Amino acid sequence: MDSSESADTVHALTELGELLVDSVLRGEPFDTIKHIVQEGAPLWYQNESEGLSALHAAAYMQDAELVQFLIDEGAVWNSMDNMKNTAGDIALSFNNEAVYTMIRNAGIRAEMLLALLASRSEPEEPSSLVIRSEDVTAAASTDAFLASKLKFIKDKNGQEICVVKAGEDEIGVMMGWEQNIMQETVKSLCEGHESANSLKILNIGFGLGIIDSLFQALPTRPITHYIVEPHPDVIQRMKEQGWYQKPGVKILECKWQDSIQDLLAVGGFDVVYTDTFSEDYNALRAFFELVPDLLAGPESRFSFFNGLGATNALFYDVYTHLAELHLSDIGIEVKWQDVSVYNDNSDRWGSTREYFLLPMYRLPIGTMNLM
Numbered sequence: 001m002d003s004s005e006s007a008d009t010v011h012a013l014t015e016l017g018e019l020l021v022d023s024v025l026r027g028e029p030f031d032t033i034k035h036i037v038q039e040g041a042p043l044w045y046q047n048e049s050e051g052l053s054a055l056h057a058a059a060y061m062q063d064a065e066l067v068q069f070l071i072d073e074g075a076v077w078n079s080m081d082n083m084k085n086t087a088g089d090i091a092l093s094f095n096n097e098a099v100y101t102m103i104r105n106a107g108i109r110a111e112m113l114l115a116l117l118a119s120r121s122e123p124e125e126p127s128s129l130v131i132r133s134e135d136v137t138a139a140a141s142t143d144a145f146l147a148s149k150l151k152f153i154k155d156k157n158g159q160e161i162c163v164v165k166a167g168e169d170e171i172g173v174m175m176g177w178e179q180n181i182m183q184e185t186v187k188s189l190c191e192g193h194e195s196a197n198s199l200k201i202l203n204i205g206f207g208l209g210i211i212d213s214l215f216q217a218l219p220t221r222p223i224t225h226y227i228v229e230p231h232p233d234v235i236q237r238m239k240e241q242g243w244y245q246k247p248g249v250k251i252l253e254c255k256w257q258d259s260i261q262d263l264l265a266v267g268g269f270d271v272v273y274t275d276t277f278s279e280d281y282n283a284l285r286a287f288f289e290l291v292p293d294l295l296a297g298p299e300s301r302f303s304f305f306n307g308l309g310a311t312n313a314l315f316y317d318v319y320t321h322l323a324e325l326h327l328s329d330i331g332i333e334v335k336w337q338d339v340s341v342y343n344d345n346s347d348r349w350g351s352t353r354e355y356f357l358l359p360m361y362r363l364p365i366g367t368m369n370l371m
């Protein structure tokens, strides 16, 4: 094909794409739209003016039949319009549960498939949702992150935060406002635990040490408290803060991937928590697979920082369901709890990139399902 032919093809596809979106928005009959799709209109096409795809348009029209048809024909569930809304966000804004659920389930199916493909291919393909393979900054590459200098500073409210430079942006590794999430997590992991008086705890990722300090402040101090942390600046701070002298605390200065054999050999943990940085869903899922062998038994509890996709309600919902399904596959049943993180203090991010924009954090507590 010469360049004028390919320009003609692009032009024809653009015209068909525009026609499809316009027809959906005009409420044309189902058969007319089906015909345009069968003529080859690209379902991935997003119109010039607003960035709307046919799926966005069908969500605006609240046409469940059409939404299902477009999904079945391969519409892209997670594309964002110029306002950064997905079709799922639009359905949500209309409170249209049926349409929203169809789009969300399409997302879950697509991500399940991607995760399956990733587990069978070398090298691994990252999940399509948030962190893309081309992101080699400290935000999405563990090597880049571990080689970066961390800054421990105070936010406008005087709360401690830890930030790292990622390309042009500064991004929070751990922000002070997450204290509440950590508090609720410790409560749900430890309160009423059968082994509350002799807890054996494993935490992956020290960060600001918020959760580890909360574990240490439990009415009965944990008997054994493993912390896995690879970043040299964090390790330096742990030394300055006396973590190496605390009774029962054992610090492994490496990534969880490099200490997993030792951790499995220890095993028998009553509580396991993980909250790393710059890792994608595939890494989290790889950790999930190990959890049953790390836990002591059915009374043991597991949680993880459920923050992937949290810049968008639909993405967050898809990740939350994906995690639940994958954990259920390996015999871990998850109960979810909503923790309000709404805060009208728009300064909580300072100049850092925002990564959690939803009013609710969905806190997972997993236990071994022996059924």
Ligand SMILES: C[S@@+](CC[C@H](N)C(=O)[O-])C[C@H]1O[C@@H](n2cnc3c(N)ncnc32)[C@H](O)[C@@H]1O
Residues within 6 Å of the ligand: 142, 173, 174, 182, 204, 205, 206, 207, 208, 209, 210, 211, 212, 228, 229, 230, 231, 234, 254, 255, 256, 257, 275, 276, 277, 278, 279
């Ligand atoms: C978000 S912070 C953890 C915050 C912590 N939950 C708290 O309460 O302060 C993430 C931490 O995970 C560490 N980390 C990153 N990749 C890791 C990996 N592969 N294994 C273990 N820790 C990792 C980072 O160095 C960082 O200290």
